[in-house]
Amino acid sequence: MAELLEAGLIVTLVGLTVVFVMLTVLIFVIGTMSRLSRIIDVVVTAAPPASTARPATALRRADDDELAGVIGAAIAAHRRKR
Amino acid sequence: MAELLEAGLIVTLVGLTVVFVMLTVLIFVIGTMSRLSRIIDVVVTAAPPASTARPATALRRADDDELAGVIGAAIAAHRRKR
């Protein structure tokens, strides 16, 4: 049993160390990430919007407001012509 | 490689032919289906409604408006009697 207990103590020591090391690393990395993202936000807001591609969402076929709008406009235009 | 390319050309030829034949057949069949369904619609609308069976939907137990209505009426009737 002493052997098992020793193994348990080692697991505890190693385990707690890893938990603290990893979560401490996480603290710093998250801090860095936050600072980085503030820089990015500033740069991107200053620059003109990079994205010109239109949204592409194959699944939104049904509840597509834009589609409905265009259809509505098309119908209205047609009626006007008649 | 020439052999592979020849096989590819055959697949292309056969494939495109099948695609066009099948979709062309589909054009005609859909047209026929449309004409047929207009005839059916006319015949059925002229005739009295064939369906006398009541809707039977075992799963609609919960959100069943009709059921709720009948229950409501039953409760009302009971109260009147008291």
Add this chain to the structure above:
Amino acid sequence: MAELLEAGLIVTLVGLTVVFVMLTVLIFVIGTMSRLSRIIDVVVTAAPPASTARPATALRRADDDELAGVIGAAIAAHRRKR
């Protein structure tokens, strides 16, 4: 075939007996359950509410009105202090 029919009749006899016995037992047990639950309701309503533990529902994180309320109050309190 006579043998098969005999087996069928035995299954019928045994089967119907079991169905009736079991459902009859159910009638009495449900009746007892109802009486019991009325007694419990009386006893519990008379006694002070036994439950002091707060509701614990790990999954309700998102749509949690209480949480939203407390957060709202906290924000309001903070603004007042400034």
Add this chain to the structure above:
Amino acid sequence: MEDSIRELWLSTGLANFRLGQILMMLVGGTLLFLAIRKKFEPLLLVPIGFGAILSNIPIAAMAGPEGLLGYVYAVGIETGVFPLLIFLGVGALTDFGALIANPKTILLGAAAQFGIFTTMIGALLLNAVPGFDFTLADAASIGIIGGADGPTAIFLATRLAPELLGAIAVAAYSYMALVPIIQPPIMRLLTTKKERAVVMQQMRPVSKLERILFPLTVLIVTALLLPTAVPLIGMLTFGNLLRECGVVERLNKAAQNEIINIVTIFLGLAVGSKLSADQFLRVETLGILVLGAIAFGIGTAAGVLMGKIMCWATGGKVNPLIGAAGVSAVPMAARVVNKVGQETDENNFLLMHAMGPNVAGVIGSAVAAGVLLALLGP
């Protein structure tokens, strides 16, 4: 090139269709017509009908061991998982209040199971006709059609007579849809006008505690007396507990909607995939359809007759018509009772009173299935 064309021709449907497959596709189309146009249990018959069409297309092999319907059948039906999940949803959707308020009406749900057993005997008698050769297990599976409960029929048939599953499921759901046509004449024939005019006492309210203890009570009784009925009754009562306990609305909603809807689609397709020509286009199917109609009729009659006994025993406090609801087919049969009752007295609302035997019939059929499994199961 020629080889390619030849290969392609050999892979067309035109070169491979057999007559039986075409006929079965017509059967599938008929089911779709009944479901969509006549509104025969569309939630089941649309998937079953479409499944029948898909599985009879040659070459595609959708019902084969590597086809979508084949996978679904192996995973959901052979294992019994899908009918049980449907029962979970049915439990969450069902209000057993009427039965708790008036437990004596359970007897009406018991009587209606007569149809199951007499039809079983009928199937065995049919063996006298050349061309019929039903085993006892086959006969029992045919009888269960009279239970008027789709998932129970599918669950039992899968275990006792898998080769008859397609015909049995089709018969079960079709006749459930025909309840408004099959039942009224029988109900009128067996009752007097005076009996049909009986007005029943208003039901007592049912407390929340009773509703919570009810599923557990039913489960315990089933566990003690008939454990082979536990899978079906267990899932039914679990669903009902989710509904009534009031603290797991998320799970209740999932059982009532997502789970039962998704499973219904796949259950229907998989059942439809068993509508193959070699299993369906035989004289036995005709026998099953005829016997199924008889089963419904006898079940209705037995329920009404038991209603008459209860009417007499209670000194006229029970309207015998509500016995007809004991076949289950929830909530159709209860509505039919209400309608037939109103033919005599249009202010007589029997619906709530018929809901008791109606939901008791679900339990009754599951119990009958449990007995049959115990006696004839593997």
Add this chain to the structure above:
Amino acid sequence: MEDSIRELWLSTGLANFRLGQILMMLVGGTLLFLAIRKKFEPLLLVPIGFGAILSNIPIAAMAGPEGLLGYVYAVGIETGVFPLLIFLGVGALTDFGALIANPKTILLGAAAQFGIFTTMIGALLLNAVPGFDFTLADAASIGIIGGADGPTAIFLATRLAPELLGAIAVAAYSYMALVPIIQPPIMRLLTTKKERAVVMQQMRPVSKLERILFPLTVLIVTALLLPTAVPLIGMLTFGNLLRECGVVERLNKAAQNEIINIVTIFLGLAVGSKLSADQFLRVETLGILVLGAIAFGIGTAAGVLMGKIMCWATGGKVNPLIGAAGVSAVPMAARVVNKVGQETDENNFLLMHAMGPNVAGVIGSAVAAGVLLALLGP
């Protein structure tokens, strides 16, 4: 103690990462960037990108036979079940009204499939370049990218060239997102201003019966002529029947929402799990990306040219631009048509007219996949 630390070190990512895995995680990150920032088909590319990151983490073995992504791949992709369930949902989400009102536009959906086959030839020609060694099945799977239909591409690639699945799926969804950039220059190049200004006649209304019979009609024609396309077309038409029959709203909703959403998450993760360094970081992937772009371009051009033929044949009643929508990529390509049309005449609304070829393109690609399966399948 030392052993424990050593063991732990050996189980860290730091000690096990290989360069290829890091590069693949960057690929995954790029897909996430494109999906979230550039809105490239995010519903698919978010799960695919995340799946790529997860499956390239050493030790975790999430894409291995006992990892979550490995299980999902085996259950959902290898069996073909997930793409078929997506098609079920797409069928329930798609309104085929425009195609029924104007069935001739199906030809435009046929023409756009040119891209598939010419790209296949292109892939075979690429074998002349050292480092490329595509089989005919590989080439066909690459060509299907031009179908602009994700589930079809995944379904075919899983059957013909599973080792290329990751690259093919990524290319298919990326180019679908790039439709607004790839198509307009080609459309402008191939049409005159006068052609682009053609105003099309208003479409006739489509009856409910037509909408119900349409999926059955398409299924029967497919069954007769090309059963290998039945799994895809069958699920598409089943979903559409659930939508149009009007009596199974519960199932329709389940197909449009729960089923397609849940399956999309897992399909994406599982496809992403095939983005491993040894299969993706090769010159062949570059080839696939280039060929995919060509496939889209040729498909668009073929659609527009067929549109010109139809314009000429109908005496100027068809605006050739709508041919570009034949590649499918529903509803993006139809919107692009509308937009390019309005550049010439801002009161010319081509959207509804483009929806016909647009949904026809879905059927067209499924048919092309069926032919390829019939000729090259296992």
Add this chain to the structure above:
Amino acid sequence: MEDSIRELWLSTGLANFRLGQILMMLVGGTLLFLAIRKKFEPLLLVPIGFGAILSNIPIAAMAGPEGLLGYVYAVGIETGVFPLLIFLGVGALTDFGALIANPKTILLGAAAQFGIFTTMIGALLLNAVPGFDFTLADAASIGIIGGADGPTAIFLATRLAPELLGAIAVAAYSYMALVPIIQPPIMRLLTTKKERAVVMQQMRPVSKLERILFPLTVLIVTALLLPTAVPLIGMLTFGNLLRECGVVERLNKAAQNEIINIVTIFLGLAVGSKLSADQFLRVETLGILVLGAIAFGIGTAAGVLMGKIMCWATGGKVNPLIGAAGVSAVPMAARVVNKVGQETDENNFLLMHAMGPNVAGVIGSAVAAGVLLALLGP
């Protein structure tokens, strides 16, 4: 006839119940009582309790290899799939904003994991008592109860000590429900009134970009340092990315609702099916329950003590009470912190500040589980 009756009697529960099964059904009933009446984590304990009842009914064999619960266990628990899907949903439901705004509070989530490891040692010490014979893997699985995270506990126990799964899951969810009773005395004991009155600074707002990069950051760190924690952390962060990226609302909704609800039902039933007499009715279960309570207590204490250190280190800017939230049990423990704080100053709202350590505790336990898997896993 006699044979039939005999067969039937032998198939009743009455003839087959053993004492252990009856006791386990009472255990199941107790869990239902706690869940429904006392509102102890009902979403899990209702299915677990019902699963315990179902699986202890003789003959029915619902937990057997061909029973519904047996199938569900094999498919969802043995593979680890269900706990991971729950984590996907938890990620989609969790707002990590408080943690991002104040990352230092992660240390509190780390400290609370002390409970896990000291309890593991406690379990090993218990081996000195006759009747106990825990392996190191058993002890680690017991310790994880202190993580106060159900899915993590189930995931680890399935891998390290499957025979203890039932008891561990029951202990984990029961103690999570008891957090409002276990924690406050410990919190009051270890803090001065002045410390409890500390008012914390308002948190800064968190940008959308930070929220999107957060899950990826956590995943990358985990991948580099502890890949064995990647399955749990990976699914948690994937769910969170679906929530925060803003372009896949459909998938986010599916993860938050359909997936987590459906999986919770089946996870609960399957865990309940492991509550069999031979595995639960032993002295070891008592030990597990006692140790679990200790684990929660030590975790709370360690969190509060670390809070005191942070209070001192920041010159009184951190209220030590929020350390207690580090055990996770989201969002219960954070609410308890808020309540205990208001006992001293009713205008002191600690809830948002406690959410940081609270969600950090989820990550902390998953990391601890990863370490234990790396050191003791198969």
